Amino acid sequence: MNVTRVGVIGASGYTGLELIKILLNHPYFKLSYLANSEGNISLDELHPSLKNVCDMQVQKVDVDDVASSCELVFLALPHKTAMEFVKPLIAKGLKVVDLSADYRLSLEAYEEFYTTHTDKKNLEHVVYGLPEMFRDKIKSASLVANPGCFPTCALLGLLPFMSKRVPNTPIIIDAKTGVSGAGKKLSDVTHFVNVNDNLFAYNPLTHRHAPEIAQKLGVSFDEVNFVPHLIPLTRGMISSIYIQVQKDIDAFSILKEFYKDEPFVRISKNPVDMKNVAGTNFCDIYVKQNRTSLEKGNIVFISSAIDNLLRGASSQAVVNANLMMGLDESCGIPNIAYVP
Numbered sequence: 431m432n433v434t435r436v437g438v439i440g441a442s443g444y445t446g447l448e449l450i451k452i453l454l455n456h457p458y459f460k461l462s463y464l465a466n467s468e469g470n471i472s473l474d475e476l477h478p479s480l481k482n483v484c485d486m487q488v489q490k491v492d493v494d495d496v497a498s499s500c501e502l503v504f505l506a507l508p509h510k511t512a513m514e515f516v517k518p519l520i521a522k523g524l525k526v527v528d529l530s531a532d533y534r535l536s537l538e539a540y541e542e543f544y545t546t547h548t549d550k551k552n553l554e555h556v557v558y559g560l561p562e563m564f565r566d567k568i569k570s571a572s573l574v575a576n577p578g579c580f581p582t583c584a585l586l587g588l589l590p591f592m593s594k595r596v597p598n599t600p601i602i603i604d605a606k607t608g609v610s611g612a613g614k615k616l617s618d619v620t621h622f623v624n625v626n627d628n629l630f631a632y633n634p635l636t637h638r639h640a641p642e643i644a645q646k647l648g649v650s651f652d653e654v655n656f657v658p659h660l661i662p663l664t665r666g667m668i669s670s671i672y673i674q675v676q677k678d679i680d681a682f683s684i685l686k687e688f689y690k691d692e693p694f695v696r697i698s699k700n701p702v703d704m705k706n707v708a709g710t711n712f713c714d715i716y717v718k719q720n721r722t723s724l725e726k727g728n729i730v731f732i733s734s735a736i737d738n739l740l741r742g743a744s745s746q747a748v749v750n751a752n753l754m755m756g757l758d759e760s761c762g763i764p765n766i767a768y769v770p
């Protein structure tokens with residue numbers, strides 16, 4: 431099997447570090463290029479945890495250097511910055527997995543919830559990188575938009591039940607995330623003193639991930655009631671989801687059948703937790719239906735858990751890269767949780 435040379439731009443960030451850790455152990459990807467905004471620094475100066483593990487240098491990003499060093503590149507960059515690099519990298523024939531939100535939405539929704547799009551051309555052929563939805567398209571994609579962490583967690587919980595949903599009833603997603611979801615930049619909201627011993631909702635019903643969830647479910651933004659909460663832990667995400675479904679369905683059987691061939695979705699008979707997926711690409715899902723029939727149908731409670739930095743970002747990105755390079759999607763992907 432040929433080895434593919436890969437690069438990470440955004441190597442100093444949280445998802446960049448997770449990418450590096452996975453790629454260093456990957457049997458068919460060779461980490462060949464690392465960059466951040468300033469460069470000229472060794473990887474172990476940026477990430478002391480990698481001392482005596484990897485002695486690579488981190489460069490200031492240069493598109494020609496990326497093109498001569500890699501066949502595939504991961505962009506672990508902030509929104510807006512990512513699309514500035516996608517354009518020239520795709521033009522040079524590289525395959526790109528973009529972890530930012532720049533290519534996840536339609537042009538109209540992106541410009542409403544983010545900013546002006548500067549690379550409309552590549553929006554036309556991008557593939558949304560949720561393998562359970564778009565596996566075949568990902569295999570032939572040159573540009574993959576890696577999903578957001580909340581959308582990954584919510585979509586995997588909701589997808590099995592959308593065909594049974596009572597039309598025009600609300601979809602309610604109450605989600606909790608660890609603080610690493612905000613990236614390494616400092617802010618008052620994510621300051622230790624604000625987060626420690628605390629729990630609060632933010633951007634209720636207006637968060638930028640609601641349109642991403644709605645578009646992939648094929649429903650309107652108004653039907654998705656999404657409220658994220660910040661919780662005082664480093665990594666992990668859990669979504670408590672409520673939807674109304676047709677009467678007389680067997681929710682557990684539907685969930686099991688829907689994911690029976692999926693390597694990275696585990697169905698649980700008990701409510702799921704964050705710890706059992708931390709450090710892995712798994713999404714664990716539990717479902718419970720309310721037996722009391724409403725006039726139109728029953729409420730179903732779905733609980734889904736992921737590691738926001740891995741299934742919500744970096745390990746899902748490497749699964750997508752595996753598919754793009756014709757590899758088994760499980761190749762090099764972490765599957766043993768940080769327990770205890």
Ligand SMILES: NC(=O)C1=CN([C@@H]2O[C@H](COP(=O)(O)OP(=O)(O)OC[C@H]3O[C@@H](n4cnc5c(N)ncnc54)[C@H](OP(=O)(O)O)[C@@H]3O)[C@@H](O)[C@H]2O)C=CC1
Pocket residue numbers: 439440441442443444445446465466467468469491505506507508509511529530531577578579610611612613614615738739742743
């Ligand atoms: N954290 C998470 O759980 C998730 C994050 N994402 C998305 O992934 C992307 C990365 O997130 P995250 O790792 O958390 O972010 P961080 O803030 O931790 O890291 C951002 C990285 O981007 C680099 N960077 C910023 N501007 C430039 C530039 N102009 N040129 C080169 N490098 C630059 C930074 O380098 P420097 O150190 O030099 O500033 C840093 O390496 C974002 O789009 C985020 O929304 C997606 C899903 C989950």
Ligand SMILES: CC(=O)N[C@@H](CCC(=O)OP(=O)(O)O)C(=O)O
Pocket residue numbers: 529530531577578579580607608609610611612613658660742
């Ligand atoms: C705690 C926290 O701030 N989390 C981020 C989600 C991070 C993520 O996955 O989203 P993107 O890839 O779309 O940036 C947020 O709520 O915006």
